[in-house]
Amino acid sequence: MPDIFDEVSEDLRADRARSLLRRYGGLMVVAMLATLAAVGGYTWWQDRQETSHDAVAMQFLAAQKATELALPPKNLATRFADIAAHGPDGYRILAELQLAALDWDAGRHDKAVAAWRAVAADTSAPQVLRDLATVTSVQQRIDTGDEKALKAELLPILQSTSAFKPFAIQINALLDLRLGRTKEAVALMRELLSDPTTPQGLRQLTQSLLSAVASDAGAVQ
Numbered sequence: 001m002p003d004i005f006d007e008v009s010e011d012l013r014a015d016r017a018r019s020l021l022r023r024y025g026g027l028m029v030v031a032m033l034a035t036l037a038a039v040g041g042y043t044w045w046q047d048r049q050e051t052s053h054d055a056v057a058m059q060f061l062a063a064q065k066a067t068e069l070a071l072p073p074k075n076l077a078t079r080f081a082d083i084a085a086h087g088p089d090g091y092r093i094l095a096e097l098q099l100a101a102l103d104w105d106a107g108r109h110d111k112a113v114a115a116w117r118a119v120a121a122d123t124s125a126p127q128v129l130r131d132l133a134t135v136t137s138v139q140q141r142i143d144t145g146d147e148k149a150l151k152a153e154l155l156p157i158l159q160s161t162s163a164f165k166p167f168a169i170q171i172n173a174l175l176d177l178r179l180g181r182t183k184e185a186v187a188l189m190r191e192l193l194s195d196p197t198t199p200q201g202l203r204q205l206t207q208s209l210l211s212a213v214a215s216d217a218g219a220v221q
Helices: 002-038 043-048 051-066 076-086 089-105 109-120 127-140 147-158 165-178 182-194 200-219
Strands: none
Touching: 051 076, 051 089, 076 089, 089 109, 089 127, 109 127, 127 147, 127 165, 147 165, 165 182, 165 200, 182 200
């Protein structure tokens, strides 16, 4: 009989983890994008202020704004694909990230992951965008991917001083929740809260998640 109770306990942990991931996972993507802007992720192309790039900049910004519409235009992917194919390196990489996100939302998950990994491996891309590609890819698979494999993908960022290291730590905490390692997850989240460099958006998200973990843990005691 103890095996049955162990299985029930494991199922409860898994259900709580999935619920928390669904509740807070999407918010992390928003926080990551805010961090990219805050750390100047877009400023790396400022040394390319040639007139020939102005049209591409306007084209990208217009397509980017269209992604925020309730009903994005049907040709949105085509617009990003054109930038990815013909734009200068900076906008090419950003367009590739947007195309990956569109593929993911459309259910083409394997294609999206392959695109994110390609950006992460692109040595011509700024490290901040390579890290964003890795963290986004892992974040999107956090509810279904193999926990150990996902942790391994995050390891280089965890061992760096990347602006996205706090997000990698948070994702590690969520993966620990999936594994039933609540104490380890809570320790990682408290580490983020005690770090003054943790971005404000992520800090608020971490506090909410920590409160939810404590509430769910009390509910099953």
